[in-house]
Amino acid sequence: MVISGDKGLSPAARRQLEKEIADLRAQRAALAPQPGEQERTGDAADQADVIDRAEAAARLERQIAEVSAKLEHGAYDSSLLPDGTRVSLRYADGDEEALNVVTLPGEDVDSLTSDSPLGRALAGAKVGDEITYRTPRGQAKATVLELTPPKD
Template identity: 55%
Template sequence: MPSTGSDQGGTQLSPAARERLEGELARLREQRAVNAPNFRDEDPIGDSADQADVIERAETTAWIDRRIREVTDLLTHGKSQTSPSKEGLLPDGTEVTLRFADGDEETMRVVEFADEATAPDASALTSDSPLGRALVGHKTGDTITYRTPGGDLSAEIVALKLPA
């Protein structure tokens, strides 16, 4: 697949990040083709479950379209020009250790893209994820709550180290 952007424009993306984004873009386009509702083909006399399915597919398609635009923009212009404002988010390189309700502890490092984590002993955490956002404004010893697909979870901040 040809590159959507070029390094001439100063995209500042690592080869691994560019490859990941190009793969994500291809998957998003495939998902869009499968999920996009075709209102001409929909049965106008369906039950409310059919209508709910069409609405859900339309919402999913709208999300996919937004993400396709974001990824295309990243590939074209790079993260320094197109990333949403990082103001109010943890900076890349922040390291946090959390203790979860079951007593397990996990160390995570904030990264721009989840697959760019470099520390073998730390999981990747993006600053704009629900967990990343929940950490903003908190310090060691605080308990945070964040939303997951399975419901709200809580964790205690054992350590929080901003990058030097």
């Protein structure tokens, strides 16, 4: 199986993760106490606000660490289809659809994430296979018409 991008991440996925880290860091910086602010807190409400902000900053730190780990170690799970795989399906009602497999959801409406129920059902499938996957309305079936891994 071909792994696309750096450590299983496509360039678009890498940019998305880098933007997410930048946004999280900006949020964390906005929560940081101003110099001398902790010494000025006098009443319980001020102290509670400082504690709430510190807890929110700690949550942001954990999120930053998780996203940084994805960037450093990759997000590729060898049991899933690699980012950039092209898939065409024929659904039980006869409709056909072409999709791109992505690691991270984005704005592309013609995509599916590799770890979605449909993405997991496609892992290991071959052209001509009928797959079954879970939807909010119950089980669904589709026939694989095309399954093209990304080019290096």
